Amino acid sequence: MTIFVAVFLLVAAYFNWLNVSFFVGPLRFGHWLGVLGTLFIAFFTPAYYVLKRRYPRRLKVMLKVHIFGTLFSFILISIHFAQQISRPPQFYPDLGTGVISYVATLILVSTGFLHRFKLL
Numbered sequence: 001m002t003i004f005v006a007v008f009l010l011v012a013a014y015f016n017w018l019n020v021s022f023f024v025g026p027l028r029f030g031h032w033l034g035v036l037g038t039l040f041i042a043f044f045t046p047a048y049y050v051l052k053r054r055y056p057r058r059l060k061v062m063l064k065v066h067i068f069g070t071l072f073s074f075i076l077i078s079i080h081f082a083q084q085i086s087r088p089p090q091f092y093p094d095l096g097t098g099v100i101s102y103v104a105t106l107i108l109v110s111t112g113f114l115h116r117f118k119l120l
Contacts, residue, residue, distance in 0.1 A: 002068075002071050002075075005075065006071070006074065006075045006078055009075055009078065009079055010078045010079065010081075010082045011082070013030070013078075013079045013082035013083045013086065014082040014083075014085065014086045015086070016086060018079070020033065020079060020080075020083050021083065028083075030079060030080045030083035030084070031080060033076040033077070033079050033080050034076065034077050034079075034080030034081070036073070036076055037072075037073035037074065037075075037076030037077040037080070038073070038077060040069055040070070040072075040073040041070060041073050041074075041077075041105065041108075044065070044066065044069060044070075045066070045070065048062055048063075048065075048066045067112075067116065070109060070112065071109065074105060074106075074109045077102065077105055078102075081098065081102045084098060
């Protein structure tokens with residue numbers, strides 16, 4: 001179900017059915033979504049690795065937060081990415097590192113998904 005929601009929101013952001021182009025402070029809302037998703041993945045993924053060994057009794061709760069938090073973060077990053085690639089040609093961004101970062105995040109989430117359901 002989460003994958004369908006992610007794909008729907010990605011398509012909605014790409015075709016501008018979902019407006020994330022308004023400013024919140026110095027950045028557009030779509031940028032804040034990307035920043036929020038990236039920060040969660042960047043900080044909680046290594047923290048989960050350390051905390052699951054330190055507090056093994058809380059593994060179930062931490063695993064749920066890790067799984068759903070990372071999937072939600074990926075949705076936020078996907079909305080940001082779709083918003084960026086849907087910009088008009090005169091305002092098109094330089095996607096060099098953005099594409100690489102998005103593909104790396106996609107691989108990270110996909111392998112975690114496959115590992116979780118024992119498909120790997």
